[in-house]
Amino acid sequence: MKNPNGYGCIRKMSGIRRRPYAFIATVDGRQKYIAAFETVYEAKVFQARYYADHHESFTSYHKKTTFAELYFRWLAFHKSEGQDLSQSTITGYHYAYSHCSALYDKCFQDLQYLDLQAVINRMRKNDLSYSSCKKVKNLLSLMYKYAIKANICRTNYALLLSIGRNHPVYPHHVISRQKINRLWNALDCPGVDTVLILLYTGMRVSEMLNILKTEVNIRQKYIRITHSKTASGIRVIPIHSRILPLVQVRISQPGQYLICDKTGKPYGYARYRATVWHKVMKQIRGEKHTPHDTRHTFTTLLDNAGANENAKRKILGHATGDVTDRVYTHKSLRQLRKCIELLK
Template sequence: MKMKNPNGYGCIRIMSGNRRRPYAFIATVDGRQKYIAAFETIYDAKVFQAQYYEEHHRDFPPLYHKKITFSELYFRWLSFHKDEDRMLSKSTLTGYEYAYSHCVALYDKYFPDLQYLELQAIINHMRFKENLSYSSCKKVKNLLSLLYQYAIKSNICSTNYAALISIGKNHPIYPHHIISRQKINRLWRHADMPGVDSVLILLYTGLRVSEMLQIEKKNINLRQRFIRITKSKTSSGIRIVPIHPKIMPFILNRLANPGDFLICDSSGSPYNYTRYRSSVWNKAMKLINGLNHTPHDTRHTVATLLDNAGANETSKRKILGHAGGDITERVYTHKGLRQLRKCIELLK
């Protein structure tokens, strides 16, 4: 049975006709229903609905806390979480949406009434019915943990059942492989082929592919020769990465091309991960007989090559955007651009 929204929560209606934004959010203003905004997806409309309620109804009735559904709590949490952490990357938000989509059996259930077995059933269905990966199950467990933390702080419930969920052991479906020196040399021999330069940029910066695809040209500092990463999956990922001399020609060439982002197609449009993987990465890997590699292999390769070259551990962590290993490193150790450049130039 679908639960009734709290008073003042508004509603979402599908508008007639062939519209780009068919989902309209309607709210009661001064006793009359009023169109507020329209959205491309029901998900975006519900995020806005939660934000609107948060802004216009600061004092929640105590009863509402006990009658809130899983779906309502999710969108209220997401609104709160986005306000609390304005550095959330697009990939992180996409991960939340993906995890939420697997919880459909819980959407209309009262959150305080949920039991451990109902949560475990979601994971079991993913593992044994849909045969999904450990990583997918972990995304759902992480989301449920965040929701319970929010619910407990909001006095909606008192027990974190997400902590009891079992997701099994990690058996990687796609184990990561280091890209060999021979294959890197082959990439250099094909450096004039479309898109190969972007793979070499990954191999000489250690960037996550999502970080590279979100680099805006304004965040390239040519005078001091570094890239400023402003969007990453972790707070440690917000950093500067020196530009290795070997990839500087690629950076200059990309800056002269159309578009606001460093990595764009010929029309100046940026790539998302899926399009980059299919139209750029896979073609480059085919040239070097490397179709078993994923973009994340470049980070493993950079980390391994720096290790083999005896790189300073703190500098390596700073370049890769990893959190420090101990309190001394995290709080007291500072590595300037000169030291980071010395580290990155160990890559040959």
């Protein structure tokens, strides 16, 4: 299904440019450059919004909106709702959208349950993970909620989708006390300090890699997490006394971020796992472990030490389901530090 008249087009400009994707629209009978973007996704979001703002026939066009067009309109709407979307969240949406290529040119309101289930079945046939299937189902559900609000359709077929049972590809294992002791005995090995920081803070790896040095308060001994996958993840974590010297050394090294390589360049997750994590795990004979195991280990050790449940959730950045705990329970930095110092 082709785009409507006046929808404009996206062109990739020649040469090396920071914003290579140009949006071109017809204005007064002539094609006119409107704006340029770093990615084609940003250009398509702008294209959908531009058409909605400049054409009175936009409402009537809902009746023949394709899946691809609705995706970019939904994404523009989702961003404008005031959602604080991280780059990893947007990347996750694009990843899920890429698996729906069979639906791109189909009229959204004509889609049926079997069309959607076929996408999931194809993913499972190709041995894609439960997590990947879940991301696609979540995306479809969000798109249907938007389509219902926009009076494009009335039924959310995504709620009926079956994605099978979760069989973890990488089951999580608690890191033993013996291996933790090996880490302390191998501090001269590059990167060992980062694993210990994860073990004694309970941070997600992505959170640790995004910490700026300005977000570390050495005097009051805490780290402020400002980039997280959830709203509850924005929090303050006390610095355990055992890792305080490790954090101080990291602060004194080159670079804007707390965790950098020797040149001061920050790590992405893939580079950290390939160049740091695997080498450290080989050093302590812990090759079966994944970075997320540090978070499971942190939680298990605090449970074993009898830590306060609300304090533990605050440190981990978990939302609480209990209204009393969520609204009326407040934990000071001193109480959180008392909790985290239970780790030995």
